[in-house]
Amino acid sequence: MIVPMSKVTIMGPKEMLMDTLECIHRLGVMQINEDIHSEIQEHDIPSHPVLPGRKSLALHRYYLNLQKKIDQLLSCFPEKAKKRSNLHVQATLTSITGIISSHLHFCKTKTAEKDHIVSKIDLLQRYDEFLDDAGSFLEGEQVHEDLDYFGFKLQDQDDFEQLRQQVEDVTSGYVVLEHLADEDDKILVLVVVEKKLSQKVQKFLDTAGIAVIESPLGYNKLPFSEQQPLIRKQYIRAKEDLALLEQDLHIFSQKWLPIYQDVKGWLKKQFAVIKASAAVYETEMCFFIYGWLPSDDLPQLIQTLEQSFVEKVLVEEHEIVEKDLGNVPTALHNPSYFQPFELFTRLLPIPSYGSVDLTPFIGIFFPVFFGMMLGDIGYGLILLVLALFLVRLKNIGSNIRDAGKILLISSVYTIFFGGLYGEFFGTAGHAWFGLQPLLFDRHKSLVPMLGFALAAGVVHVTLGLVLGTIVDIRKQRKKEAIFKALSIVFVLIVCSLILSIFSAPFSEIRRPLLITVAIIVPVLIFTGGVLAPLELLKSIGNIISYARIMAVGLTSVLLAYVANYMAGMSGSVWAGIVVVLVLHSFNLLLGVFAPTIHSLRLHYVEFLSKFSEPGGHEFKPLGSNR
Amino acid sequence: MEDVMTMEQVLIAFAAALALGLSALATAWAQSKIGAAGAGTLAEKPELTGTIIILVAIPETMVILGFVIASMILLME
Numbered sequence: 107m108i109v110p111m112s113k114v115t116i117m118g119p120k121e122m123l124m125d126t127l128e129c130i131h132r133l134g135v136m137q138i139n140e141d142i143h144s145e146i147q148e149h150d151i152p153s154h155p156v157l158p159g160r161k162s163l164a165l166h167r168y169y170l171n172l173q174k175k176i177d178q179l180l181s182c183f184p185e186k187a188k189k190r191s192n193l194h195v196q197a198t199l200t201s202i203t204g205i206i207s208s209h210l211h212f213c214k215t216k217t218a219e220k221d222h223i224v225s226k227i228d229l230l231q232r233y234d235e236f237l238d239d240a241g242s243f244l245e246g247e248q249v250h251e252d253l254d255y256f257g258f259k260l261q262d263q264d265d266f267e268q269l270r271q272q273v274e275d276v277t278s279g280y281v282v283l284e285h286l287a288d289e290d291d292k293i294l295v296l297v298v299v300e301k302k303l304s305q306k307v308q309k310f311l312d313t314a315g316i317a318v319i320e321s322p323l324g325y326n327k328l329p330f331s332e333q334q335p336l337i338r339k340q341y342i343r344a345k346e347d348l349a350l351l352e353q354d355l356h357i358f359s360q361k362w363l364p365i366y367q368d369v370k371g372w373l374k375k376q377f378a379v380i381k382a383s384a385a386v387y388e389t390e391m392c393f394f395i396y397g398w399l400p401s402d403d404l405p406q407l408i409q410t411l412e413q414s415f416v417e418k419v420l421v422e423e424h425e426i427v428e429k430d431l432g433n434v435p436t437a438l439h440n441p442s443y444f445q446p447f448e449l450f451t452r453l454l455p456i457p458s459y460g461s462v463d464l465t466p467f468i469g470i471f472f473p474v475f476f477g478m479m480l481g482d483i484g485y486g487l488i489l490l491v492l493a494l495f496l497v498r499l500k501n502i503g504s505n506i507r508d509a510g511k512i513l514l515i516s517s518v519y520t521i522f523f524g525g526l527y528g529e530f531f532g533t534a535g536h537a538w539f540g541l542q543p544l545l546f547d548r549h550k551s552l553v554p555m556l557g558f559a560l561a562a563g564v565v566h567v568t569l570g571l572v573l574g575t576i577v578d579i580r581k582q583r584k585k586e587a588i589f590k591a592l593s594i595v596f597v598l599i600v601c602s603l604i605l606s607i608f609s610a611p612f613s614e615i616r617r618p619l620l621i622t623v624a625i626i627v628p629v630l631i632f633t634g635g636v637l638a639p640l641e642l643l644k645s646i647g648n649i650i651s652y653a654r655i656m657a658v659g660l661t662s663v664l665l666a667y668v669a670n671y672m673a674g675m676s677g678s679v680w681a682g683i684v685v686v687l688v689l690h691s692f693n694l695l696l697g698v699f700a701p702t703i704h705s706l707r708l709h710y711v712e713f714l715s716k717f718s719e720p721g722g723h724e725f726k727p728l729g730s731n732r
Numbered sequence: 733m734e735d736v737m738t739m740e741q742v743l744i745a746f747a748a749a750l751a752l753g754l755s756a757l758a759t760a761w762a763q764s765k766i767g768a769a770g771a772g773t774l775a776e777k778p779e780l781t782g783t784i785i786i787l788v789a790i791p792e793t794m795v796i797l798g799f800v801i802a803s804m805i806l807l808m809e
Contacts, residue, residue, distance in 0.1 A: 452782075453781050453782030453785065454782040454783075455782065455783070552803055552807060553807060556800070556803065647793070650793075650796075650797065650800065651793050651796060653796050653797075653799070653800050654792070654796045657796060657799045657800075703785075703789065704789075704792075706785070706789075707785075707786070707789035707792065710782065710785065710786045710789070711786055711789060711790060
């Protein structure tokens with residue numbers, strides 16, 4: 107439901123402006139209207155926008171600098187602090203400003219050291235692995251001062267053969283290439299060249315995108331056999347240094363991270379209040395704030411401002427006139443049963459204030475259409491279990507929890523319609539325990555199912571037209587209201603005419619219905635324009651679109667039938683079980699997505715187009731995280 | 733006894749298959765164009781998700797009507 111809003115003006119002494127804004131921020135119920143120039147002109151008040159003074163500009167600059175330093179400090183710690191500090195930020199702001207520079211220097215230094223040690227460990231590890239893998243051809247090998255060594259890995263022998271040819275071309279044959287396959291079947295290569303040719307080889311390897319395993323500095327003059335123990339010793343020492351560094355950073359983060367995060371949150375609030383002051387007008391003595399808030403929250407705002415400012419700051423409510431309707435923000439609030447369905451409503455543009463919120467209607471009709479399409483007791487029970495599991499999970503996002511609740515409601519309708527159609531994993535219920543349909547058997551009664559689906563369409567589209575009529579009446583658009591009301595009559599007449607073809611009692615009223623159509627059509631053209639008949643045909647087309655309920659449902663039934671039939675044909679119990687599990691799982695997966703998409707499509711296109719008025723503005727109160 | 737289809741039945745089945753198949757092809761072609769454009773739009777403006785879903789779903793009416801016609805052809809045989 108769209109929450110009724112109130113338009114208010116808050117006025118008080120100039121010196122109480124920032125305190126008033128902080129109070130509004132704390133409450134988090136009021137959106138400040140930034141475009142108030144026309145209000146000021148209308149009330150003919152000699153005022154001007156609040157201009158920041160030298161002091162407030164200096165304060166703003168101070169907060170910006172502090173925030174920048176805090177952001178740099180927090181960037182050194184990838185994980186956020188889980189707990190909050192008990193600090194009163196405003197009282198300790200000066201102390202924090204004093205120590206943040208030293209803390210920032212500490213964190214940056216430690217982080218840079220840590221990054222250096224991590225890359226050193228990576229280099230040592232890669233070189234150690236290379237020495238391990240290349241042990242057989244490096245053993246006893248001496249390191250010559252006139253030679254350079256390049257070690258790297260290639261994918262396979264073909265790559266090596268291609269590379270050998272290219273390196274020999276680059277070095278005119280003055281090169282030695284050793285290679286062997288490692289445990290992972292990769293080719294380990296050692297290229298040995300004279301120092302005068304090493305630059306050419308390095309350039310070639312860089313161009314070819316081959317990553318050379320570098321020897322850590324200081325070891326490239328030692329024999330290979332002596333290098334490895336030293337590399338390992340240095341690796342262990344680097345690991346120990348890293349552990350000490352991480353411990354220092356951890357101790358720092360445990361003590362100071364909650365404090366800096368709280369300060370950052372407080373600064374964010376200050377910036378919001380300063381930004382809001384730009385939408386305020388002032389005279390010589392007073393300030394004026396215009397805004398919107400839910401009507402239910404108005405008494406709370408009045409009471410809070412009275413208590414805080416002892417009747418020096420006043421709140422005045424104004425009537426919302428027609429020209430305001432385009433500016434009123436829209437807030438949605440629904441009972442707990444319908445709240446999960448806001449997940450679907452949020453995909454659409456916000457409805458304008460005074461129109462209709464789609465959420466309750468999706469909450470009522472979506473599970474019905476879902477159940478009509480899937481309609482199987484067995485599938486419904488599986489979805490019910492899955493939904494209960496999702497809803498009870500902890501530490502999951504609100505969207506997943508809402509999806510779980512929607513699935514829970516839809517599974518109940520699936521079981522209900524499964525009972526009406528007599529389906530339990532398709533025709534298995536009938537074969538195992540003689541389950542009979544209470545309404546009709548879907549895969550044999552195509553015409554009744556089509557009629558059922560179209561009847562649902564007539565009800566849904568007619569309801570959409572009724573809502574559209576109500577919205578037009580509310581907005582005093584008489585012609586559009588009459589057009590929609592007559593459209594409802596036209597749709598019902600067309601349905602009656604179709605019924606009269608198939609049913610004898612209705613055939614007697616055929617002539618009066620046709621006469622009514624002849625009278626209505628000119629009135630429709632007068633109220634809806636020359637294109638009115640096309641609009642009516644569009645409504646009929648919308649109703650026919652509901653035949654998808656029958657089409658998608660039939661797909662589900664026939665797939666289940668095929669799954670059971672093929673399981674029976676397999677000839678073996680175990681093969682049959684596998685076939686049943688695979689095909690029914692596939693059908694269930696399809697049976698969740700297809701009805702969801704098609705039900706939503708029916709709401710978004712066929713239903714919503716009858717009454718929706720997008721173009722609303724989201725309600726964003728000052729101080730709320732909404 | 734042999735169960736032989738007459739030429740008339742063959743043509744009716746063929747007509748139903750054409751009604752559904754051609755409309756399905758048309759829907760698939762339309763949705764492929766809309767889907768590709770929609771994917772590009774969503775990369776820049778994720779807030780248009782709802783609009784894109786609606787636009788992609790609109791051409792489905794063609795295949796639904798094709799299915800209805802195919803059913804009517806087969807049932808009224």
